[in-house]
Amino acid sequence: MSKPIELVLIGAGARGAHAYASYAFAHPEEVRFVAVAEPDPIRRQRFAEAHDLDDSQCFESWEELIAQGKLADGAVITTQDQMHVEPAVAAMEAGYDVLLEKPMANTLEGCMRLVHAAEETGRQLQICHVLRYTPFWQTLHEVVTSGRLGQIVTVEHRENVAWWHMAHSFVRGNWRRKDESSPMILAKCCHDLDLLVWNMQEPVVRLSSTGSLIHFRPENAGPEIPDRCTDGCPIEAECPFSALGIYLDARLLPGPRALREGEAAPPVWPFITMTNDLSWEGRRRAIETGPYGRCVYRCDNDVVDHQVVSMEMESGASVTLIMHGHSNEEHRSLRYDGTKATLRARFGNPSEIVIYHHGGEVEEVPIPTRDFSYASGHGGGDWGTFRAFLELLRGEGTGLTDVRTSLESHLLAFAAEEARLSHQVLDMAEFRAQAERLGTS
Numbered sequence: 001m002s003k004p005i006e007l008v009l010i011g012a013g014a015r016g017a018h019a020y021a022s023y024a025f026a027h028p029e030e031v032r033f034v035a036v037a038e039p040d041p042i043r044r045q046r047f048a049e050a051h052d053l054d055d056s057q058c059f060e061s062w063e064e065l066i067a068q069g070k071l072a073d074g075a076v077i078t079t080q081d082q083m084h085v086e087p088a089v090a091a092m093e094a095g096y097d098v099l100l101e102k103p104m105a106n107t108l109e110g111c112m113r114l115v116h117a118a119e120e121t122g123r124q125l126q127i128c129h130v131l132r133y134t135p136f137w138q139t140l141h142e143v144v145t146s147g148r149l150g151q152i153v154t155v156e157h158r159e160n161v162a163w164w165h166m167a168h169s170f171v172r173g174n175w176r177r178k179d180e181s182s183p184m185i186l187a188k189c190c191h192d193l194d195l196l197v198w199n200m201q202e203p204v205v206r207l208s209s210t211g212s213l214i215h216f217r218p219e220n221a222g223p224e225i226p227d228r229c230t231d232g233c234p235i236e237a238e239c240p241f242s243a244l245g246i247y248l249d250a251r252l253l254p255g256p257r258a259l260r261e262g263e264a265a266p267p268v269w270p271f272i273t274m275t276n277d278l279s280w281e282g283r284r285r286a287i288e289t290g291p292y293g294r295c296v297y298r299c300d301n302d303v304v305d306h307q308v309v310s311m312e313m314e315s316g317a318s319v320t321l322i323m324h325g326h327s328n329e330e331h332r333s334l335r336y337d338g339t340k341a342t343l344r345a346r347f348g349n350p351s352e353i354v355i356y357h358h359g360g361e362v363e364e365v366p367i368p369t370r371d372f373s374y375a376s377g378h379g380g381g382d383w384g385t386f387r388a389f390l391e392l393l394r395g396e397g398t399g400l401t402d403v404r405t406s407l408e409s410h411l412l413a414f415a416a417e418e419a420r421l422s423h424q425v426l427d428m429a430e431f432r433a434q435a436e437r438l439g440t441s
Contacts, residue, residue, distance in 0.1 A: 005031045005393050006072040008096075010062045010087050012038035012047040014272050015101050015128075016078030019382040024051065031390055034072050037065040037087075042276040062087040070095040073393050076386075080174060081106040081182045088125065089117045097124035099389040103190045104406060106182040108414045111407060112438050118403045126389055126399050127406035129194045133384030135368050136351050137195060140343075143365060144199045148355065149338030152200065155319040156335045159192050164252060166305060166325025167241045168270050171216045172292050176301035184303040185209075185420075186413040189323050192332070193309075194401075194409035196321065199336075202314045203408075208425045209416040211307025215326070221297035229295060230288050241296040243287045247274055254329070309416045347379065411435055 009016050024031050033051045037059040038044040048058050059065040062079070066087070075096040077088050085105050091098050104127050105111045118125035131137045144152065161170075170188075175181045197204075226233055229243040236242050245252035247270070250259045265271040265278040272278070275286035287293035306324040313319060331348025345353040353365040391397035415431050418424075 002394075004029060005074065005390050006034045007031060008035040008037070008065060008072045008075050009033055009047070010037045010065065010075060010077045010091070011079035011083075011101075012036050012040075012043045013078060014269050016076060017043065017047050017050075018267075018269070018272065020076055020078065020099075020128075020386045021047070021051070023383050023386045030387075035059065035065055035068075037062045040276070062090070066090045066094050073097070074099065074389065076389075077101065081187065082180065085110040085113055088114055092117055092121045092123040092125065095123070097126075097393060099126050099128065099386070101128045102130075102406070103182055103186050103410060103413070104403065105410075106186070108411075108435055109438055111410050111414075112435055115403050115407055124392060124399070125403040126385075126392065127401045127403060128385050129191060129401040129406055129409070130381030130385045131191050131195055131347075131379075132198060132381070132400045133388060134347075134379040134381040136347050136353070136379055137381075139365060139367050140345060140353055141195075141199055143343060143353065143355065144336055145201060148341065149336055149343055150340030151315070152317050152336055152338050154317065154335075154337045155196065155200070157192055157196060157319070157321050158333045159189055159321070159323040160327035160329070160331050160333060161188065161323070161325040162254075162327050162330040163240060163325065164246055165270075165330055167216075167296050168246065168273075168292070170303050170305070170325060171241075171296045171299050171301045172243075172294055173273065176299060176303060178303055183413065183417040184305075185211075185307050185309065185323060185416050186410065187303075189309075189321060190406075190409045190413050192321055192323070193412045194406060196311075196319055197408050197412070200313055200317070200319065202317075204311045204319075204412060204428045205314050206312040206425055207309065207412065207415050207419055207428055209307060209309045209420040211304040211323075211420050213302065213304050215305055216296050216299065216301055218297055221295065225295060225297060227295055227298045228288070228293050230284075230293055233295065243293045247271065247283050247287055247292060248280070304420075307416070307420065309412070309419075311412070351379070 009021055021033060024033060035057045036044060036047045036053060039060050044058055075091040076099045077084065078101040079087060081103055084100060088098050088100050104114055114125060169175050170184055175187045181187060224234055229236055236244060240252060259265060262280045265283060267278060274292040275282050309321040311319040331346055333346045336343040341355050341357045343355050351367060353367060355363040355365060388397060388399050392399045411432060415426050415428060419426050
């Protein structure tokens with residue numbers, strides 16, 4: 001192999017520093033990071049120490065990094081949703097090929113600007129639709145597109161967000177408000193919509209959607225419930241959304257054990273998103289003063305906690321996507337009904353794919369393991385995506401998630417939100433045409 005690919009990182013948070021850049025520790029012969037832009041001084045310093053960067057390679061802002069000229073072969077951009085467009089466009093104009101965290105932008109205008117910037121500069125812009133790169137979803141894709149199920153007639157796809165994940169990300173966290181981040185159907189389900197488009201291999205012609213915020217509202221808590229879990233809440237001990245139970249002793253999180261008093265939390269999600277100080281005292285302080293200690297019924301959240309998207313495909317097949325934040329466990333479940341067989345599957349712990357052939361035969365489909373499957377998140381998809389980007393930069397592959405391919409799932413998500421709010425059935429050909437005009441206006 002030739003010398004390692006060199007990359008810069010813009011945004012050294014959970015996704016950038018932990019999900020993707022960690023690949024460099026396991027495969028230093030393939031890749032190394034030569035610069036980082038991160039406004040948080042603690043995160044910036046930790047990344048610099050981990051990747052042996054000196055002060056001249058560390059920047060407080062992406063503008064400062066880009067102003068240095070092209071420093072590497074590619075750029076990995078993992079800022080917050082609303083901060084994707086400007087650094088990605090600037091990086092491409094500076095000559096970088098870019099790996100960009102999903103969603104590509106939090107507005108339709110931003111998505112179209114990215115598409116046109118990539119096409120005008122001739123740079124590669126790959127979107128982190130990481131599930132495409134997992135052994136599970138690649139196996140399922142092979143089955144669906146092989147014809148073994150016959151012609152697909154109906155699809156039911158469920159994104160079952162665990163109750164504590166909903167509270168963490170979409171009630172207390174960075175994705176709780178549409179005006180500050182993205183609609184939940186975009187932030188959480190551009191993955192799922194991308195998978196449906198990939199598997200069905202045909203366009204959506206009509207789309208409708210319903211959904212709302214039912215549970216995490218002030219009227220669902222009595223006047224005796226305080227603003228924060230640490231303010232003497234009378235139901236804290238039994239509340240499944242207790243910040244103390246999730247972030248301090250972790251008794252409510254799935255995992256091998258709760259944390260003992262005084263014990264530091266491991267440097268993993270969700271702890272790393274709430275504070276840089278993972279000690280017992282640091283987490284307690286974050287709960288007492290930060291957003292993650294708020295009562296889930298006293299937050300300023302406005303995104304939905306459930307949504308259903310109904311789609312008619314060009315072939316006439318019916319596809320339904322159900323997203324909700326009240327699942328007992330984090331997993332995706334799905335069913336494909338074809339003219340020859342029914343496929344049922346789940347992606348979680350455990351994962352499985354089973355085909356029920358018309359006539360009685362039941363076939364359990366083996367899911368292969370890959371060398372990176374157990375070393376990264378999303379069932380191996382985080383490192384799989386990162387590896388595919390490196391192969392693209394080395395001229396060894398074309399990638400699966402270029403910006404035009406990824407645009408379709410974003411268009412469907414924005415259309416779903418518009419349909420939900422307007423109570424209309426949308427013609428997707430018209431919606432796509434409007435988006436193209438928006439991108440060139």
